[in-house]
Amino acid sequence: MAKRKQTVIIDGRKVASELKETIKKEIAEMIDGGQDSPHLAAVLVGNDPASETYVASKEKAAHAVGMISSTYRYPADITEKELLEVVDYLNSDEEIDGYIVQLPLPDHIDENKIIHHINPAKDVDGFTPENVGKMVLGQPAFLSATPYGIMELLKYYKIPVAGKHCVVVGRSNIVGRPMSILLSQKEDGANATVTLCHSATKNLEEITRSADILIAAIGKAQFIKADMVKEGAVVIDVGIHRLKDATRKSGYHLVGDVDFKEVMKKTSFITPVPGGVGPMTIAMLLKNTLLAHKNEIYP
Numbered sequence: 001m002a003k004r005k006q007t008v009i010i011d012g013r014k015v016a017s018e019l020k021e022t023i024k025k026e027i028a029e030m031i032d033g034g035q036d037s038p039h040l041a042a043v044l045v046g047n048d049p050a051s052e053t054y055v056a057s058k059e060k061a062a063h064a065v066g067m068i069s070s071t072y073r074y075p076a077d078i079t080e081k082e083l084l085e086v087v088d089y090l091n092s093d094e095e096i097d098g099y100i101v102q103l104p105l106p107d108h109i110d111e112n113k114i115i116h117h118i119n120p121a122k123d124v125d126g127f128t129p130e131n132v133g134k135m136v137l138g139q140p141a142f143l144s145a146t147p148y149g150i151m152e153l154l155k156y157y158k159i160p161v162a163g164k165h166c167v168v169v170g171r172s173n174i175v176g177r178p179m180s181i182l183l184s185q186k187e188d189g190a191n192a193t194v195t196l197c198h199s200a201t202k203n204l205e206e207i208t209r210s211a212d213i214l215i216a217a218i219g220k221a222q223f224i225k226a227d228m229v230k231e232g233a234v235v236i237d238v239g240i241h242r243l244k245d246a247t248r249k250s251g252y253h254l255v256g257d258v259d260f261k262e263v264m265k266k267t268s269f270i271t272p273v274p275g276g277v278g279p280m281t282i283a284m285l286l287k288n289t290l291l292a293h294k295n296e297i298y299p
């Protein structure tokens, strides 16, 4: 029997670091040429630890490439009206190229109302209806950072996508749905046949087993098991979960939506957690901020 090829573990840290290096060089040249650095802002409401960590990593990454980064913090009891005023302010401040409003927001605030208020030209998360609409139409748009990062990973590893059956599990507005759209675009690096699954999907295992490329964005720890994956498939794991672990100093370790240890025995390529999709999300946010600074999406 022919020996199966060894699985390639996709190194998101390396790809993200190369991309950040390119961004850093471009910013250094801008500064040398007398231009301002791009400025990324973040709005953080309340003190959700995951949001705190995420915003802190964005700040650190922005500084590392030479961007200006600022965080606007508000208590969890800020009113919707007050937050809309913050958004108005960020929309009008010419020093800020792009900003994100960190989700989730407290229950008394309508997230859609806030997102719809963001100036699309500063929407570096790609969440506004204008950017989502343009993405669907295949027009220049700020792309949601996580699916954008996954497209970059597939490209970097020269994983053929055209004509392949891609199965995306999860249809959230920020990951699963835009992922399914990007993969199905009539473009180089895409052109896949896509199936989008969710909690009402019947025969999920049968569908995932038919995937050449399987993207797991479910939000359930180690949900995708080896018997749900075809031999030789490419598996991209978006999930991030903290599992309690008394052997670690931190008290936890991270896992994804995929049972990595078992699934990797069957795959041709797989992303680990941590070190797969996560680092790409931040790198793509920085790329979007640079594009916003250069007015490339909205000239």
Ligand code: NDP
Pocket (backbone or CB within 6 Å): 146, 169, 170, 171, 172, 173, 174, 175, 176, 197, 198, 199, 200, 201, 204, 217, 218, 219, 220, 238, 239, 240, 241, 277, 278, 279, 281
């Ligand atoms: P959401 O909770 O918004 O969406 C989860 C999706 O999974 C929903 O569409 C849901 O279906 C579907 N789903 C839930 N249970 C099942 C099931 N049993 N069978 C099939 N489908 C199911 O999550 P997100 O998209 O925001 O995030 C997904 C994961 O990715 C999370 O772990 C999150 O932490 C992580 N994440 C990681 C990022 C990174 O940078 N690495 C960035 C963003 C998220 P339905 O629509 O029917 O409810």
